[in-house]
Amino acid sequence: MNIQGWAEIALTLGLAVALAWPLGIYMSRVWNGERTWLDPLMKPVEGLFYRAAGVDPTRSQGWFGYAGALLAFNLVGFVVLYGLLRLQGVLPMNPQGFDGLSPHLAFNTAVSFVTNTNWQSYGGETTVSTFSQMVGLTVQNFVSAATGATIAAALARAFLANRGTGVGNFWADLTRTTLYVLLPLAFVVAVVLAGLGVVQSLAASVQATTVEGGQQTISLFPTASQLAIKQLGINGGGVFNVNSAHPLENPTPLTNLITAICINVMGWAAFFAFGRSVMAQKDVRALVMAAVLLLGTAGAALYIIESQPAPALVAASVETSMGNMEGKEVRFGVPSSVAWAMQTTGASNGSVNSMHASYMPLGGAVTMFLMQLGEILPGGIGSGIAVMVLMAMLSVFVAGLMVGRTPEYLGKKIEAREIQFAMLAVLVVPLSVLGFSAIAAVLPQALAGLLNKGPHGLSEILYAYTSATGNNGSAFAGLTANAPWWNTTLGLAMLLGRFVPAMAVLAVAGALVAKPRLAPSTGTLPTHGSLFIGLVIGVILILGGLQFFPALSLGPIVEHFDMLQVVARF
Amino acid sequence: MLNHIRPALVMVVLFTGLLGVAYPLAVTGVAQAAFPSQANGSLVKDTGGKVVGSALVGQAFVQPAYLHPRPSAAGNGYDASASSGTNMGPLNADLTARVKDDTARLKAENPTGAIPADAVTASASGLDPHVSPQYAAFQISRIAKARGVKEAQVREVIENHIEGRTFGVLGQPRVNVLLTNRALDARLGRPDASSE
Incomplete structure (x- = not known):
């Protein structure tokens, strides 16, 4: 460990939060339909979208209508992407000559990109054509991210309304977030990254005769354009098999910093946008603070853990000062790798620049734990802040029980119906993760996919369902997931993890919107001080974290003690 | 939900044209023109x-x-x-x-x-x-x-x-x-x- 390493980790997290502040204000303006400097360029396009689709963007929908539009849009997106992947073999721009995907792989991949998960059961450069990457996957990278944002926008309106009915118009929120926020930002970032060495080519590959006279086929893709939105949209699906570890996708420490910031900057921005939209900046700053404290602690733990002597190196008497370098790139080393791991698992991004499967046992446990907290640090765009607000509502509810008052949050009374839906959103995560993991751990078809045995094998299973349910998409990639059992159940876990919380949030919005907006009284629990920050952290750890502790202790924690025994022998 | 299917279809098609075709091709065009070595x-x-x-x-x-x-x-x-x-x-x-x-x-x-x-x-x-x-x-x-x-x-x-x-x-x-x-x-x- 050294000072540069600590500085790099702090810089990554700090810059992401700092840059999110202005972006969040801008995003709030977009949600509210206020004027932006992109109006002259985008207004005509926006109007064209509404006219062609036959929707009235000014008509505010009730939560049920809003949710129906959201589900319809995602269903159609799924069907189109599924068809496209199945028919890849006969579609154009397939210089690689790849066949269509099998039904279960196409199902898994289509669900994966529609739910903003970007779990990849396939290796990009060996399975998916240029056409599928561009026309299929890139599109969902944008609109699945915008779909997440719509949830937060609707929830914000529900808090702000005083005995209202509508939570906004889904089509307007979707279109405006995509056109005014994601598209322009992705374009700028993509061009910058291309300038810094990220490949952007429509050719399939180039053939090289190496210095020693061998042959090397170097796969190419229009990478920069997809990379920019894969990060900004908190998607995480890499063009190449090894994602952002690939030197053509992430060539330098500078591209690494830029893309590591882009992993979660829009997630933080959605926090700030929500705060501005509800006129509750102080309260949202407290939520940001709680999230930053948890995330920063995890990042520091990862740096310390990955700097320890790895057992294989100790056994061979190799110099260990570089830390655990298996599955890490030299240009990144431990600090850039763990800074990324912190960003990608705290947000529901899931891109990787190092192989989490080869992390030290507790290092792998930290990345899993960050996802199991419910993908709220800061989670996905909108979906993160929305679930974080549910956590805050549960916190005031717990506090209300202790002091015997009706809990209020951001000017609304929190009653039984809201708490029921909040609990539904929170509990579906352990239900899916632990339920599927328990079945997979005893099923021969499932176990056939494991690379590692013993506790690390259990970690592969647990990581897979955690990642899928959290809509993260990273993996302990020793698992060969391209098989019917894994593709199907992981697809179901992604659907549960995406749409149950989304519907719960919209139902909460529907309940809140009809309530009167209250001015804070002397009996209102302040929701912006350090006391409340501590309370929220406690609720997140107990509700999100504690349920997974028994499972973690059979996987990475037992592996850690095995490792201590191995190291002690030398 | 059925009444949302038509707008959903139209939106998916329009977004595909804009984000799946125009956007990557525009980035490719700019990158190939400005940074041909890196882009290739x-x-x-x-x-x-x-x-x-x-x-x-x-x-x-x-x-x-x-x-x-x-x-x-x-x-x-x-x-x-x-x-x-x-x-x-x-x-x-x-x-x-x-x-x-x-x-x-x-x-x-x-x-x-x-x-x-x-x-x-x-x-x-x-x-x-x-x-x-x-x-x-x-x-x-x-x-x-x-x-x-x-x-x-x-x-x-x-x-x-x-x-x-x-x-x-x-x-x-x-x-x-x-x-x-x-x-x-x-x-x-x-x-x-x-x-x-």
Whole structure:
């Protein structure tokens, strides 16, 4: 460990939060339909979208209508992407000559990109054509991210309304977030990254005769354009098999910093946008603070853990000062790798620049734990802040029980119906993760996919369902997931993890919107001080974290003690 | 929900046109015009214009006169059409065995100096273009002997190719294997392949 390493980790997290502040204000303006400097360029396009689709963007929908539009849009997106992947073999721009995907792989991949998960059961450069990457996957990278944002926008309106009915118009929120926020930002970032060495080519590959006279086929893709939105949209699906570890996708420490910031900057921005939209900046700053404290602690733990002597190196008497370098790139080393791991698992991004499967046992446990907290640090765009607000509502509810008052949050009374839906959103995560993991751990078809045995094998299973349910998409990639059992159940876990919380949030919005907006009284629990920050952290750890502790202790924690025994022998 | 299907269909089609076709093609156009070398993979060509590799993508070197890269799990090693790490857990028996074998081989090739971690660990991508300055220094005596030149001459070329941290903070010091080997050839002549 050294000072540069600590500085790099702090810089990554700090810059992401700092840059999110202005972006969040801008995003709030977009949600509210206020004027932006992109109006002259985008207004005509926006109007064209509404006219062609036959929707009235000014008509505010009730939560049920809003949710129906959201589900319809995602269903159609799924069907189109599924068809496209199945028919890849006969579609154009397939210089690689790849066949269509099998039904279960196409199902898994289509669900994966529609739910903003970007779990990849396939290796990009060996399975998916240029056409599928561009026309299929890139599109969902944008609109699945915008779909997440719509949830937060609707929830914000529900808090702000005083005995209202509508939570906004889904089509307007979707279109405006995509056109005014994601598209322009992705374009700028993509061009910058291309300038810094990220490949952007429509050719399939180039053939090289190496210095020693061998042959090397170097796969190419229009990478920069997809990379920019894969990060900004908190998607995480890499063009190449090894994602952002690939030197053509992430060539330098500078591209690494830029893309590591882009992993979660829009997630933080959605926090700030929500705060501005509800006129509750102080309260949202407290939520940001709680999230930053948890995330920063995890990042520091990862740096310390990955700097320890790895057992294989100790056994061979190799110099260990570089830390655990298996599955890490030299240009990144431990600090850039763990800074990324912190960003990608705290947000529901899931891109990787190092192989989490080869992390030290507790290092792998930290990345899993960050996802199991419910993908709220800061989670996905909108979906993160929305679930974080549910956590805050549960916190005031717990506090209300202790002091015997009706809990209020951001000017609304929190009653039984809201708490029921909040609990539904929170509990579906352990239900899916632990339920599927328990079945997979005893099923021969499932176990056939494991690379590692013993506790690390259990970690592969647990990581897979955690990642899928959290809509993260990273993996302990020793698992060969391209098989019917894994593709199907992981697809179901992604659907549960995406749409149950989304519907719960919209139902909460529907309940809140009809309530009167209250001015804070002397009996209102302040929701912006350090006391409340501590309370929220406690609720997140107990509700999100504690349920997974028994499972973690059979996987990475037992592996850690095995490792201590191995190291002690030398 | 049914009344939402038509707008959903229209929106998906329009977004596909804008985000799936216009956006990537616009980025490709700008990138190809402004940064043709980077956009096409930062290819390295010989004097005759033939592609010998990419400055960003590692390739295999086994001759003793060349700087060797790290172990690779991409295909059969440095297969740039099948990137991959090993994904072995820290206690995986195959990993421990591989590290032991590699360590023994490196000790036989280079009797002096401590073996740095990156020399015996596989990278995340299997295409790591770099080695650490320590691993590069570790190989100097072998390279000098194979080429029949002084160690100082090799050391000079390698030290010229050490890249530091960006802005003093980001990333790690490193040596690009392909570019260093090209410089070794340019400076000291191509090694005789039969000297192996």
